[in-house]
Amino acid sequence: MKKLLALFLAGAMMLSLAACGGDDTKETEAAKVTAADTKAAETKAADTKADETKGAGEEKPAGNGETYKIGLAAMLTGDNALNGERMQKASEMVIAQYNEAAGYEKFVLNTEDDLTTNEGALTAVQKLISDGCLAIIGPHRSSAALAVSDTVAEQQVCVLVGGTSVAIDGSNNYMFRTRASDAIMATVAATFCKDTLEAKKVGILHASDEYGQGGADAAMAFFDAQGIEYVDCPHNVNDVDFTSAILECQSAGCDTVFTWTHDAETAIIYQQLATYMPEVNKIASPGLTLDNVLNLCEDNWVDGAYSVTDFISTSTDTVAVDFVKAYEGLYGETPDLYAAAYYGAAVTICEAILACEEAGEVTPQAVRDAIAAGETKTLPTGDFYNDDANNLVHSCVIAKLNGKAPEFVQSVSE
Amino acid sequence: MSTMVFQLLITGIAYGMIYSLVGIEYTLIWNSSGLLNFSHDKLITLGAYIFGGSMIIKMNLDNPIAIVLTLAIMGVVGALLAAGIFNRLYSMRSNIFAIIGTVVLAKIISEFIRLFWGSGNMRVSGWLDKTYFIGGFAITSANIVIIIVAILLVAVLEVFFKFTKTGKAMRCVEQNKKAAALMGININRSICITTALSAMICAVIGFLVIPLVNISATMATTIGLKGFCSGVIGGFGYIPGAIAGGIFIGVVENLATIFIPAVYKDAVSFLLLIVFLLIKPTGFLGKRAQGR
Numbered sequence: 001m002k003k004l005l006a007l008f009l010a011g012a013m014m015l016s017l018a019a020c021g022g023d024d025t026k027e028t029e030a031a032k033v034t035a036a037d038t039k040a041a042e043t044k045a046a047d048t049k050a051d052e053t054k055g056a057g058e059e060k061p062a063g064n065g066e067t068y069k070i071g072l073a074a075m076l077t078g079d080n081a082l083n084g085e086r087m088q089k090a091s092e093m094v095i096a097q098y099n100e101a102a103g104y105e106k107f108v109l110n111t112e113d114d115l116t117t118n119e120g121a122l123t124a125v126q127k128l129i130s131d132g133c134l135a136i137i138g139p140h141r142s143s144a145a146l147a148v149s150d151t152v153a154e155q156q157v158c159v160l161v162g163g164t165s166v167a168i169d170g171s172n173n174y175m176f177r178t179r180a181s182d183a184i185m186a187t188v189a190a191t192f193c194k195d196t197l198e199a200k201k202v203g204i205l206h207a208s209d210e211y212g213q214g215g216a217d218a219a220m221a222f223f224d225a226q227g228i229e230y231v232d233c234p235h236n237v238n239d240v241d242f243t244s245a246i247l248e249c250q251s252a253g254c255d256t257v258f259t260w261t262h263d264a265e266t267a268i269i270y271q272q273l274a275t276y277m278p279e280v281n282k283i284a285s286p287g288l289t290l291d292n293v294l295n296l297c298e299d300n301w302v303d304g305a306y307s308v309t310d311f312i313s314t315s316t317d318t319v320a321v322d323f324v325k326a327y328e329g330l331y332g333e334t335p336d337l338y339a340a341a342y343y344g345a346a347v348t349i350c351e352a353i354l355a356c357e358e359a360g361e362v363t364p365q366a367v368r369d370a371i372a373a374g375e376t377k378t379l380p381t382g383d384f385y386n387d388d389a390n391n392l393v394h395s396c397v398i399a400k401l402n403g404k405a406p407e408f409v410q411s412v413s414e
Numbered sequence: 415m416s417t418m419v420f421q422l423l424i425t426g427i428a429y430g431m432i433y434s435l436v437g438i439e440y441t442l443i444w445n446s447s448g449l450l451n452f453s454h455d456k457l458i459t460l461g462a463y464i465f466g467g468s469m470i471i472k473m474n475l476d477n478p479i480a481i482v483l484t485l486a487i488m489g490v491v492g493a494l495l496a497a498g499i500f501n502r503l504y505s506m507r508s509n510i511f512a513i514i515g516t517v518v519l520a521k522i523i524s525e526f527i528r529l530f531w532g533s534g535n536m537r538v539s540g541w542l543d544k545t546y547f548i549g550g551f552a553i554t555s556a557n558i559v560i561i562i563v564a565i566l567l568v569a570v571l572e573v574f575f576k577f578t579k580t581g582k583a584m585r586c587v588e589q590n591k592k593a594a595a596l597m598g599i600n601i602n603r604s605i606c607i608t609t610a611l612s613a614m615i616c617a618v619i620g621f622l623v624i625p626l627v628n629i630s631a632t633m634a635t636t637i638g639l640k641g642f643c644s645g646v647i648g649g650f651g652y653i654p655g656a657i658a659g660g661i662f663i664g665v666v667e668n669l670a671t672i673f674i675p676a677v678y679k680d681a682v683s684f685l686l687l688i689v690f691l692l693i694k695p696t697g698f699l700g701k702r703a704q705g706r
Contacts, residue, residue, distance in 0.1 A: 077525070079632055081533030208677050234677040238636060240627040243425045244671035244679065247418050264535055264630055275545050275552050276421075296537040296628050 068353050068362065070095070070346070071110050071128030071136035073148075073159075078116025079238075082292050083140065083263075086338035087162075089331055091137050094346035107350060114139045118147035129155045134367045135349045136160070137342055142168060142210045149175060158368040160345040160392070162338070165214040170389030174368055177389075178345040179310050179337075179381070180396045182211070186218035186260060188396055188412045189283050189308040193219075194226055197281045197306075199256035201229040203249030205242065205269055206260040208234040215260035215285060230258075237262060242269050246276045256281040263287040267296035274301040286310060289399050289406040290336050299403040310381045311340035312399045312406045323380040337381070341393075344379040348392065351377065382411075417550045422668040428557035430664020431564035432623060436641020437648065437656030438571070439615045444651055445588035446608035447496075447504040449512050453520035454616055455638030459631060460523055461488050461617030466538040466629045467531045477541070481621065485614050492613025495519070496606040504605070527631055536629040543625050556625040563622060567615070568657060584608055636680065643687040649697030658698050662686075 072091050075084030088111060095109045110131050112124035121144035128136050129151070135158050139145055142163030149172050152159050158174040164182045168175065193199040204219060206212035216232065223230045231252045233245035246269075249257060257280050259269055266287045273282065278300075286309035287293050288302065313324050313334045323343060327335040335343075352370035356362040359370075371392075376385040382395040395413040399406040436454070443451040464487055469480030499519060503512035544555040575581040586594040587604040595601050619634070627633045640663055645651075648659025667682045674682075690697060 077528060077533075081528060085533065234675065236677060236680055238632055239680075240623075240633075240636065241425065241429060241668075241679075242676075244422060244668065244676040247421055248671075248676070251418055264628065264632075267535070267537070267628060268626075275554065292534050296535055298539065298543070 065104065066357075066362075067105060067108055069108050069110055069131060069133045070349055070353075071112070071125070071131070071133035071138075073112050073114045073121055073124040073128060073136055073138035073144075075116040075140055076111075076113035078120070079264075080116045080140070083336075083338045084113075084116070086336055087138060087140060087342040090327070090335065090339040090341075090343040091346045093327065093330055094343055094350060098350045107353070114144060116141070118144050121145075122147050122151060125151060125159065129157050133157065134353060134362065134364050135371070137345045137349065138162065140338070142214070145175065146210070155364075156368070157364040158371060160348065160371075162341055162345075163211075165210045166218065167210055167214065170387075170391070173372075173390070175390060176348075176371060176386065177391045178348070178384075178393060179341050180393045181391060182214040182260075183218045184394070185286070185308045185396050186215035187222050188398065189215075189258060189260075189285075189306075190219040190222035192306060192308070192398055193256050193258060193281075193283060194222075194228060197256050197283065199228060199281065201231070201252065201254045201256070203231045203233060203246075203252065203254035203257045203280075204260070205233045205235065205245055205249070205257060207237050207262055207265065209237050212237075212261050219258055219260070230254075235261070235265065237265070239265060240268055242272050243276070246272055249280075250277050254280065256283070258283050259288075260285045261287070263290060263293045264296075267293050270297055270301045270305070274298070283307065286337055288401070290338075291334070292336075294401075294404045294406075297404060302401045303403050305401045306409070307399050307401070307406065309397050309399055309406075310337040310393070311335075312337075312397055312408060314406060315380075315397065315408055317380075317411075319378050320380045335380075340380040344377075344381050344384055344393070347377065347379060348374065348384055382413075419669070419672065421551055422671065423665065424551070424553055424557055426665035426668030427661060428560045428664070429668070430644075430661035431560050432619060432637055432660070433640045433644040433663055434657040434660025435564055435567065435615060435619050435622075436637055437644035437660050438568070438653055439612045439619070440642060440645045441651055441653055441656050442608050442612045442615070443500070444645075446584060447500050447605050448509075449500060449504050449516065450509075451500075451612075452513065452516040453523060454612070454641075455634035456520040456523035456527075457488070457491075457613055457616035458620045458623070458634035458638065459527060459629075460491070461613075461620030462624055462629045462633060463527055463531050463536075463620075464488065465617065465621055466541070466624055467536050470538050470541070471536060484617050484621070488613040488617040489610040492610035493606045495613070496609035497602075500609055501602045501605055524631055533631070538624050538629070541625055542622075554625070556622070560622045563618065567618060568653075571653065580607060640680075640683050643683050645697075646687055646695075647690045647697050649699040652697075652699055655697050655699040662698070 074087040075081060091109055095107045098107050099105050110128055110133055112127050114121040114124040121139035125136060125148040137160050140162040142165030145161035145163035145168055152174040153172050156174060160176045160178045162179050164179050166181060166183050168177055193202055204216050206216035231249055231254055233248055235242060235245060259266060266284060282305040284305060284307045288307040289309045289312055324335055327339060348371055352367045352374060353362060355370045356366040372386050376383050381393055384392045386392055395411060397411050398409040400409050439454055443449055461484060465480055465484040469475045469483055499515060503515045506512060542556040542559055546553050575585055583599045584604050586599055587601055591601055644659035644663050645656045647662060649655030663683050667679045670682045671679055
């Protein structure tokens with residue numbers, strides 16, 4: 001029996017190790033990106049001057065044949081693993097495009113799992129910095145971004161985070177935000193409630209963490225300024241029963257429900273809204289347009305609801321259409337906002353490194369400065385350029401759910 | 415206001431029944447092996463994934479067949495866990511080893527789920543998702559089924575423990591392992607059967623909560639914690655205590671939201687746990703439990 005137990009535990013450990021390992025086939029697949037997708041990168045790579053630059057933390061000449069390390073701190077396990085997988089796929093796609101354009105493995109993506117925890121994010125970022133990465137994509141969540149803030153500032157290696165919290169305020173010069181902030185998106189949603197949905201009283205169902213509270217605060221500030229009444233109903237992360245909050249909105253006579261919460265909670269809230277308040281107007285945070293939320297919903301729960309998001313795959317914008325086509329061709333699945341946002345982040349870093357190479361100095365500080373001063377680039381989530389608060393994205397999209405299909409309504413810029 | 419109270423009462427009873435089942439599951443393992451099984455929320459999740467993720471979504475089996483197969487698989491999983499892990503942990507010198515063992519087991523099950531079914535959440539369309547409107551109240555089929563199944567399950571367990579030879583043997587082990595062994599009862603076998611039964615109850619809880627919380631790696635985390643609270647509040651180690659504690663927590667935490675913001679609902683349960691631990695650590699039915 002002891003042997004059996006030992007075999008079982010050894011098997012479990014092997015499974016865990018396999019989970020932590022990378023998938024070599026992805027890189028091969030990623031290398032199949034079409035030449036058309038890589039045109040922009042090719043132009044940059046062709047202009048690269050040989051032997052003029054220095055590697056990350058190493059005083060050696062760069063140029064043709066030089067390899068640059070880019071870090072990725074992604075949520076590969078834990079509560080948000082599916083979204084982390086999209087981060088990884090989009091980043092690998094960009095690296096493959098730029099490597100194909102360079103004609104050799106110019107960029108190497110070092111990936112670390114942040115376990116979807118703040119401690120995990122800190123460990124992942126520290127590891128990536130010690131590995132000599134020039135810049136880091138991720139971590140995604142606001143709280144994880146704040147957890148690594150001091151470290152990246154001390155080590156002077158920049159991170160491009162997906163956290164949309166208003167707490168990421170641009171005070172750290174080594175932290176750039178690759179999605180529109182909650183202040184922008186929630187205010188756009190609140191404005192839509194007033195102007196289009198003609199809300200008189202709004203029920204605000206939001207997570208009580210950094211993300212949910214940030215969005216709710218921005219919306220409440222807008223409603224206060226406009227004299228629109230609201231009912232504030234926070235909930236805990238991972239809550240599964242929202243009956244009390246929905247009944248509170250119902251008894252208060254809310255005509256619109258504004259939800260700002262995480263993916264799993266969004267699906268359950270929409271299920272319970274369909275039971276208790278089927279006729280109410282609804283607008284949600286970006287999660288509502290994601291497949292992993294919509295797959296948990298019936299058509300009638302979400303039909304007619306609106307969502308403010310970074311990106312939808314049905315966008316008619318040329319850059320977005322090309323991106324969707326390339327991503328679908330590579331992975332056989334439709335990209336979501338995570339893929340789009342981190343595609344933009346990876347492109348931004350690669351472009352910054354190429355710019356540094358041209359300038360003759362490729363160090364983490366130089367890459368950071370190049371991102372800060374970079375030219376405007378049109379990417380799937382809109383125009384990328386840096387502002388005073390280190391925000392790289394300044395627009396969002398309003399989508400309407402037709403059944404479970406998100407349809408483009410309008411694009412709103414800051 | 416009365417509509418709201420009634421609505422919250424129904425939801426509270428339904429969730430309370432779920433907490434009761436979790437409490438019963440804790441109690442069974444505790445009584446049979448003296449172990450606090452901190453992996454049981456992952457067993458609930460595993461049951462839900464086997465039923466929803468494999469039997470229904472992938473294999474497209476009929477619900478009754480899927481239920482029977484899942485129960486059988488979970489029974490085997492439970493027996494294997496007992497034979498391979500629990501039987502060894504309970505006889506170790508310190509309970510700490512056993513507790514760490516079950517915590518690590520939870521992590522292993524969690525990673526297995528992620529590797530086998532992927533990291534996305536799942537929903538079983540058409541499974542207990544109807545809503546009935548009676549007067550001004552909305553009652554979901556999930557809530558009705560939860561209440562009925564929980565009552566039936568408790569009754570079946572009662573009959574099993576009182577009138578079957580195996581059930582009686584399990585009660586003997588629960589009361590005094592040494593005496594039971596001297597009377598010829600195979601302790602390890604008894605723990606295997608208890609753990610198999612417990613894993614099957616986890617599967618039932620998994621079936622029942624799918625329409626409420628969907629299938630995800632964290633679907634049973636809060637439910638698991640509150641099940642533990644229900645056991646303590648009702649009287650740890652006593653099945654009627656777990657039932658009473660579960661319903662009490664479910665109803666109180668829901669009705670409390672009339673007076674306090676819903677965000678503090680979980681805090682109410684954990685506050686009750688602390689109050690009971692400080693004032694009445696034996697729980698509601700503690701005297702009866704001690705007298706047995």
